């Protein structure tokens with residue numbers, strides 16, 4: 001559905017539904033949570049009954065949005081008249097196992113997303129634009145005309161949530177997914193009071209000393225393969241246990257080694273349990289989404305990830321043969 005068709009349909013749905021459930025993908029990130037909270041505040045303006053239900057509580061880096069205590073992680077009862085908004089993901093499984101019933105129980109679904117290859121989902125209305133920087137940019141397109149009519153404090157909260165999502169997904173405007181529209185949207189959000197410096201500090205400069213120490217150990221594990229074109233590094237369970245930190249703090253470590261200076265593919269491996277790994281792949285030009293898909297994962301062409309249950313040596317050698 002294009003933007004105008006979607007806006008028309010969405011505003012009819014707002015007129016006819018009272019209960020709204022907002023959700024994003026598991027291991028929620030700044031974009032998913034930002035979009036979710038902005039729409040929460042938006043729907044509040046229409047007096048709706050709204051619930052945010054995610055697989056996980058928002059990570060600590062999103063605390064400054066003050067959304068955490070409003071996010072639930074369980075479905076208590078699912079009203080058949082509730083409408084479900086799926087934000088920043090395009091296939092049912094990405095919601096996380098526990099919450100799959102939200103998307104399969106026949107309720108009306110609205111999907112807003114910027115990932116490629118959306119899954120066909122029953123009873124679902126979609127606004128998808130894979131040229132957009134982020135889901136937050138798309139949410140701004142949807143609510144842009146209504147924002148001027150909201151109270152200033154609400155405008156400001158919505159603006160901060162959306163701005164944060166955009167800088168999260170663009171790596172503070174450094175990624176290729178930035179377009180003139182991204183800057184235009186951010187100019188508006190800044191004018192509505194989004195504090196760009198606050199959002200940057202909270203999202204990108206927020207590491208505690210212990211986390212920096214863990215990052216140091218993780219980075220010192222870097223190995224080169226295929227003449228330095230592929231590099232791999234990892235955080236092991238032992239490193240985590242010694243640090244006393246939870247695996248969630250390593251979420252951003254995949255961005256600390258860039259595919260530059262002759263590195264074509266960067267592989268970051270996190271040991272999440274016995275013979276169980278979360279792998280993230282980043283590249284400057286090679287299609288790493290295909291590789292993630294081989295392991296039943298997904299993401300974007302230049303940044304994707306997957307989970308694997310196998311011996312580490314087997315995982316590495318399979319990856320290296322796929323990355324020949």
Ligand SMILES: [Mn+2]
Nearest residue numbers: 031088135169
């Ligand atoms: Mn996103």
